[in-house]
Amino acid sequence: MPIITIRLAKGRSVEQKRDLARAITNTVVEKLDVNPEWVTVLFDEFDRENWATAGELHSDKYGKGFGKIGSQEYPK
Amino acid sequence: MPIITIRLAKGRSVEQKRDLARAITNTVVEKLDVNPEWVTVLFDEFDRENWATAGELHSDKYGKGFGKIGSQEYPK
Amino acid sequence: MPIITIRLAKGRSVEQKRDLARAITNTVVEKLDVNPEWVTVLFDEFDRENWATAGELHSDKYGKGFGKIGSQEYPK
Amino acid sequence: MPIITIRLAKGRSVEQKRDLARAITNTVVEKLDVNPEWVTVLFDEFDRENWATAGELHSDKYGKGFGKIGSQEYPK
Amino acid sequence: MPIITIRLAKGRSVEQKRDLARAITNTVVEKLDVNPEWVTVLFDEFDRENWATAGELHSDKYGKGFGKIGSQEYPK
Amino acid sequence: MPIITIRLAKGRSVEQKRDLARAITNTVVEKLDVNPEWVTVLFDEFDRENWATAGELHSDKYGKGFGKIGSQEYPK
Known part of the structure; x- marks a missing residue:
C-alpha cells in the first residue's frame, strides 16, 4: 500500500506529472x-x-519558474 | 492533542467539510x-x-469531480 | 480516495486503534x-x-502516558 | 538535513515568510x-x-484573516 | 528540490531501500x-x-510481514 | 494555530529538543x-x-550519528 508524496515547486505540466507518476x-x-493498484x-x-x-525563499533565490535555475518558466 | 489530516480530492462544499470535521x-x-479542544x-x-x-492520474481515470466516479461534479 | 493521517501520542492499544480506524x-x-475500500x-x-x-515538551508537561493528563499510563 | 514544515492559515505576506524562514x-x-544549506x-x-x-471550522470560528482573532485581514 | 516521502509497511531490508532510493x-x-543533489x-x-x-487494520487483514499477502515475513 | 513539523535524523538529546522547541x-x-499556546x-x-x-542512503553516506559529518555519535 505504499503512498508516495512528491513535494515540488508548482508549475510542472500535466504531461510531466502523468509521465512521472507512471x-x-x-x-x-x-x-x-x-501490486500497481496498491500504489x-x-x-x-x-x-x-x-x-x-x-x-532564503526560492522566489528570491531562483525567481519564477522551476527545475534548473531559470531554465524553465511558468507557462504563460 | 490528536492532529487529523484528511487528504482528499478538491471540490467538497464547506457544508460537507463542516459536517465531517464535527x-x-x-x-x-x-x-x-x-478533550474536544485538543483535536x-x-x-x-x-x-x-x-x-x-x-x-494513472485521477484526472485521466475519473475526469472532473470527486467522490464516486462521475457522480458529483465541481460546483459550477 | 481519502487518506486520513492521525498524529497522536504513542501508547494507545491495538483495540483502541482498531475501533477508531473502523x-x-x-x-x-x-x-x-x-466506497470503504477507498479510505x-x-x-x-x-x-x-x-x-x-x-x-514545552509534553514529556515535561504531562509526564508519561497519553490521553487526559495522567489518567492513562503506558501499558507496563 | 532538517526539513521544517510550517502549517498555517493562508494570508501571511512574503515579507513575513521571508523573515520567518530566515x-x-x-x-x-x-x-x-x-550547516544552513542543509535546512x-x-x-x-x-x-x-x-x-x-x-x-469547528476556523472560517466559522474566526472569520476571514489570520493571526490573532480579527486583528489582521487578508490583504485586500 | 523535490522531496519524496514513501510511506510503507515496516520491514523492508536496507538493500531494498538503498535500491529503491537510487x-x-x-x-x-x-x-x-x-540535479540529483536536489532530490x-x-x-x-x-x-x-x-x-x-x-x-480494517492491516495487522488483522494481512498478519505480519509486508509486500504481497503473507509472501514475506519480518526478518527473523 | 501554526503546526511546525521538524523532520530530522534520530539521535538528538531531549535537552536539544526541549531547547529547540522553545x-x-x-x-x-x-x-x-x-499566542504561544496556539503553536x-x-x-x-x-x-x-x-x-x-x-x-544515497545517509547511513551509507554519513555512517552513524547525526549533525555534521561524524561530529556526533549516537549516545552510547
Whole structure:
C-alpha cells in the first residue's frame, strides 16, 4: 500500500506529472514487489515563496519558474 | 492533542467539510478519551491531476469531480 | 480516495486503534459518499518528548502516558 | 538535513515568510549544529475552511484573516 | 528540490531501500530535469497495526510481514 | 494555530529538543503574532537508513550519528 508524496515547486505540466507518476509507480512495483493498484502517488505543489533553503525563499533565490535555475518558466 | 489530516480530492462544499470535521472530532473525542479542544482537523485538498493510483492520474481515470466516479461534479 | 493521517501520542492499544480506524472510516464513507475500500487511515505515533505546545515538551508537561493528563499510563 | 514544515492559515505576506524562514533557519543551525544549506523550510498554507479545532471550522470560528482573532485581514 | 516521502509497511531490508532510493532519484532527475543533489527521499515506515484500509487494520487483514499477502515475513 | 513539523535524523538529546522547541515557538510567536499556546512543534525522527539525498542512503553516506559529518555519535 505504499503512498508516495512528491513535494515540488508548482508549475510542472500535466504531461510531466502523468509521465512521472507512471514511472515512479513502475519503480515501486518492481523494487517492493507490490501490486500497481496498491500504489498511490501524490503531487504536493509549493509556490516558490513557500519554499526556502539556507534561510532564503526560492522566489528570491531562483525567481519564477522551476527545475534548473531559470531554465524553465511558468507557462504563460 | 490528536492532529487529523484528511487528504482528499478538491471540490467538497464547506457544508460537507463542516459536517465531517464535527463528526470526526466527536469520534476521536469518544474513542481516545481526549478533550474536544485538543483535536485539530486539517483538510489537505488535491487537484485530480495531482493524485494517481496504479500509475494513472485521477484526472485521466475519473475526469472532473470527486467522490464516486462521475457522480458529483465541481460546483459550477 | 481519502487518506486520513492521525498524529497522536504513542501508547494507545491495538483495540483502541482498531475501533477508531473502523469508526473514522464509517464517518468518512457516510459524509463524503465514497466506497470503504477507498479510505486509508494511518496512525502516526509520537513519543511525548517529540511533541511540544506553547514551547514545552509534553514529556515535561504531562509526564508519561497519553490521553487526559495522567489518567492513562503506558501499558507496563 | 532538517526539513521544517510550517502549517498555517493562508494570508501571511512574503515579507513575513521571508523573515520567518530566515529566523527559523538560524535557530535550527544554532541548536542542532548543522550547516544552513542543509535546512529546508516549507510553508504549507491552509484556507480557514480547511482547518478545524474542537470540531469547528476556523472560517466559522474566526472569520476571514489570520493571526490573532480579527486583528489582521487578508490583504485586500 | 523535490522531496519524496514513501510511506510503507515496516520491514523492508536496507538493500531494498538503498535500491529503491537510487531508482526513484534517477527517475525524478530524468523526468523533472533537476540535479540529483536536489532530490531527497524519505522512508516513513508504519507498523501494520497503524495502517488501515476499508476500516480494517492491516495487522488483522494481512498478519505480519509486508509486500504481497503473507509472501514475506519480518526478518527473523 | 501554526503546526511546525521538524523532520530530522534520530539521535538528538531531549535537552536539544526541549531547547529547540522553545526557541522555535518564540520565533513563530514573534514573527506571526500568535499566542504561544496556539503553536505546536513536532519532531519527526528518521533513522539514517530512511533518509537519502542524491540517491544515497545517509547511513551509507554519513555512517552513524547525526549533525555534521561524524561530529556526533549516537549516545552510547
